[in-house]
Amino acid sequence: MELKRTKSTEKGILKKEISRRDFIKTTAMGAAGLGIGSWLTVPFTYGAEPPIRIGMFNEYSVFATEYGYWMGKVAKTAVAKMNAEGGIAGRKIELFDYDTKCDPKWAASMFRKMVLEDKVDMVMGSIHSGVQKACFPLAEEYKVPLFSGGAMTYEFTGKDAIPYYIRNHSHARSQALAGWKWAFDNLGKKWTFLNADYAWGHSLAREFGTLIKAAGGKTQDIFAPPATADFIPYLQKVDPDTEVLFTAFLGTAALGVLRQTVEIGLHKRLQRYTVICCTEGIGQEVVGKESIGAYYIEYHPRHLDQVPKELHPYEMAYRKACGVDENGKEIGNPKVTIAGSHMYSMWIYPYQIKLAIEQTGWKNRNNNADMIRAIRSQKLKAGPWCPIGDLVMREQDHQGFSDFYISKVEPDLKLKVIERVPKEKVMYPPETDLTKKI
Amino acid sequence: MISNISIALMNGIVWGLIMALIALGLNLIFGLLHVINMAHGALYMLGAVAAWYLIELTGSFWIALIIAPLFVGIVGIMIERGLIRTIEDKPIITIICTFGIMLVIQELVLMIFGGAPRRIDSPITQRFPIFELQYPAMRIMIAFISIILMSGLWIFLKKTKYGLWMRAVVQDREMAVGLGIPVTKVYMWTFAVGSALAAFSGVLAAPIVSVEFMMGREVLIMAFIIVIVGGMGNLAGSVVAAVLISLIQGVGSIFVSPSMAMVFSLAILIIVLLVRPQGLFGE
Numbered sequence: 001m002e003l004k005r006t007k008s009t010e011k012g013i014l015k016k017e018i019s020r021r022d023f024i025k026t027t028a029m030g031a032a033g034l035g036i037g038s039w040l041t042v043p044f045t046y047g048a049e050p051p052i053r054i055g056m057f058n059e060y061s062v063f064a065t066e067y068g069y070w071m072g073k074v075a076k077t078a079v080a081k082m083n084a085e086g087g088i089a090g091r092k093i094e095l096f097d098y099d100t101k102c103d104p105k106w107a108a109s110m111f112r113k114m115v116l117e118d119k120v121d122m123v124m125g126s127i128h129s130g131v132q133k134a135c136f137p138l139a140e141e142y143k144v145p146l147f148s149g150g151a152m153t154y155e156f157t158g159k160d161a162i163p164y165y166i167r168n169h170s171h172a173r174s175q176a177l178a179g180w181k182w183a184f185d186n187l188g189k190k191w192t193f194l195n196a197d198y199a200w201g202h203s204l205a206r207e208f209g210t211l212i213k214a215a216g217g218k219t220q221d222i223f224a225p226p227a228t229a230d231f232i233p234y235l236q237k238v239d240p241d242t243e244v245l246f247t248a249f250l251g252t253a254a255l256g257v258l259r260q261t262v263e264i265g266l267h268k269r270l271q272r273y274t275v276i277c278c279t280e281g282i283g284q285e286v287v288g289k290e291s292i293g294a295y296y297i298e299y300h301p302r303h304l305d306q307v308p309k310e311l312h313p314y315e316m317a318y319r320k321a322c323g324v325d326e327n328g329k330e331i332g333n334p335k336v337t338i339a340g341s342h343m344y345s346m347w348i349y350p351y352q353i354k355l356a357i358e359q360t361g362w363k364n365r366n367n368n369a370d371m372i373r374a375i376r377s378q379k380l381k382a383g384p385w386c387p388i389g390d391l392v393m394r395e396q397d398h399q400g401f402s403d404f405y406i407s408k409v410e411p412d413l414k415l416k417v418i419e420r421v422p423k424e425k426v427m428y429p430p431e432t433d434l435t436k437k438i
Numbered sequence: 439m440i441s442n443i444s445i446a447l448m449n450g451i452v453w454g455l456i457m458a459l460i461a462l463g464l465n466l467i468f469g470l471l472h473v474i475n476m477a478h479g480a481l482y483m484l485g486a487v488a489a490w491y492l493i494e495l496t497g498s499f500w501i502a503l504i505i506a507p508l509f510v511g512i513v514g515i516m517i518e519r520g521l522i523r524t525i526e527d528k529p530i531i532t533i534i535c536t537f538g539i540m541l542v543i544q545e546l547v548l549m550i551f552g553g554a555p556r557r558i559d560s561p562i563t564q565r566f567p568i569f570e571l572q573y574p575a576m577r578i579m580i581a582f583i584s585i586i587l588m589s590g591l592w593i594f595l596k597k598t599k600y601g602l603w604m605r606a607v608v609q610d611r612e613m614a615v616g617l618g619i620p621v622t623k624v625y626m627w628t629f630a631v632g633s634a635l636a637a638f639s640g641v642l643a644a645p646i647v648s649v650e651f652m653m654g655r656e657v658l659i660m661a662f663i664i665v666i667v668g669g670m671g672n673l674a675g676s677v678v679a680a681v682l683i684s685l686i687q688g689v690g691s692i693f694v695s696p697s698m699a700m701v702f703s704l705a706i707l708i709i710v711l712l713v714r715p716q717g718l719f720g721e
Contacts, residue, residue, distance in 0.1 A: 061545070064553075065548060065552075066552070066553050069552075222695075222696075229647040229653075229656065230647075232445060233446065233449065233687070233696040236442050236446065237691070237692075252555045252649075255648040256646070259648075260646070263565065263573075263574040264445075264565075264572050265567075265571060265572035266571075281554050282555060283554075285557075286554070286556055286557045286648075287557070288559070336552065336554070
């Protein structure tokens with residue numbers, strides 16, 4: 001066949017006459033190029049199984065945004081890393097991200113949207129107990145697992161537990177079990193709790209208080225509105241013989257209570273003790289020199305050199321992936337501090353889900369019960385996907401247990417670990433048995 | 439007990455004066471423009487945030503105390519010129535509009551400043567003893583600055599041409615226009631002064647409460663209570679109501695729980711609304 005060619009320079013490229021052979025050759029090359037290109041860049045090809053859809057909601061506005069920022073960032077990093085490593089059982093993970101607005105009603109509507117419109121297979125995130133509680137009926141109705149981001153109400157894996165709720169992190173009871181004995185022996189036996197006047201503050205006062213009183217100590221409870229600005233009226237009411245002042249507030253109130261304790265000179269006559277939740281995501285330099293000498297219960301150390309040596313390789317890789325430096329600051333933005341004692345939950349959940357799916361052969365939402373049964377019996381060893389050390393899930397209540405740390409604020413404002421509390425010490429008897437329900 | 443009462447009294451007056459400053463700005467705007475400014479708490483927060491940036495830049499709290507309110511005053515001018523002026527005769531729309539402005543300011547600050555609270559160091563760290571406790575000298579300084587600012591506002595309203603114009607517009611807008619008073623300019627400056635007062639309070643309160651994008655929310659509610667109790671549009675009433683409510687809360691908290699003392703102030707609001715809806719000191 002004779003090829004009839006014209007000079008494109010003369011007639012323009014669109015006028016060029018193309019033979020059938022040219023057409024087939026060019027098209028085939030293009031198709032091959034596209035195919036190879038997409039094969040090289042995307043590990044998931046056309047015809048593969050549909051992606052695993054994970055819904056996520058966090059506190060990105062209104063309140064506790066320092067938590068939401070890190071929970072979201074860590075989850076996205078974990079999912080991207082897992083996808084880059086081939087996904088779960090060869091399937092890509094898709095993340096659907098929403099804001100809870102700290103509003104249980106709104107968050108429940110987002111949960112429903114994720115399930116019905118985004119067709120997610122499971123939902124994770126949120127540190128807000130009210131948000132999680134509002135989603136319990138939906139999780140049960142749709143049989144969609146809800147993985148707690150950082151809710152601290154212990155009853156969620158206690159008397160209020162539901163089969164579709166999983167929590168791999170600490171809560172008020174485990175914090176009390178981890179933190180009371182050392183402080184009782186070393187800081188004092190007469191405690192005053194000055195806590196936020198809502199479920200979390202009451203829960204901590206109750207859990208710690210029960211243990212202190214049972215050991216022969218004395219307690220006083222003072223509750224203040226969560227957004228209190230001026231603490232002097234409350235600090236005035238602290239009993240003169242108080243040896244330990246335990247405070248639990250979030251945001252500016254957490255800073256305010258620490259600073260104002262020093263302003264009126266109370267810090268000279270008592271020890272200050274709190275949980276890291278109060279100043280998570282807030283640099284100690286922001287809390288200020290007034291925090292020097294205060295004791296914190298941490299669930300994972302903020303500073304790399306305070307992390308147990310055997311965990312360093314995993315911790316360093318985890319921090320590098322999430323863009324965190326050795327002082328717990330965001331790389332490139334040192335004014336942003338990590339929510340290090342909370343955000344690990346969002347790193348570990350994708351791994352727990354992956355293990356469970358690969359173990360059970362999970363295909364879709366219909367197999368969620370199998371996945372839950374697998375997750376709740378997991379005993380994770382420290383590793384790249386579990387940088388906090390060994391994590392033990394308990395079958396009866398779907399609660400996870402890992403080590404705790406008691407830290408003291410040093411004069412250089414560093415949180416120095418002075419006691420590591422093994423997870424075995426915080427494992428209280430389960431209050432429910434979900435194995436009979438699912 | 440004596441030390442507790444002394445601290446409660448002192449603290450009640452200090453907080454009362456800070457709150458008075460916020461409520462004054464709110465009341466000034468309402469008195470003249472009849473605008474219920476829902477963004478007032480956000481302007482208070484904006485003042486504190488601007489001060490934080492200025493202190494980062496200059497290292498001086500006192501420079502921030504001057505420049506941050508000026509900045510927020512300019513923001514106030516932009517709000518008045520750009521938005522309020524077009525809807526000033528529609529009270530419901532102005533409430534919705536200022537509520538929207540509040541959300542916009544909060545979200546912008548969240549985007550730029552971040553969600554975590556930040557600290558402003560107190561420029562005065564001395565404390566003086568009151569029996570077995572101590573009281574920070576900075577709070578006393580804040581009270582003095584508040585008194586100076588309120589006195590300045592009083593002089594401005596009573597002794598300057600603009601103050602005279604403002605009072606004239608409050609009394610009779612049409613007559614003021616007829617007499618050649620530039621009413622639109624008066625409105626603009628009133629909104630600017632009201633916004634700047636909110637910012638002053640934000641800067642003064644920041645060393646005590648820390649800076650956060652939501653810090654204006656609680657303050658706004660209390661400011662509204664003070665304005666209603668003191669009388670809407672009555673500036674002196676606002677000052678007295680602010681100090682009175684803070685004192686009741688402070689002294690009350692010695693005898694009952696501080697949360698219950700807060701309930702007292704709400705009870706006062708309800709009683710005033712029922713018995714004297716025009717406020718304790720009239721409109």
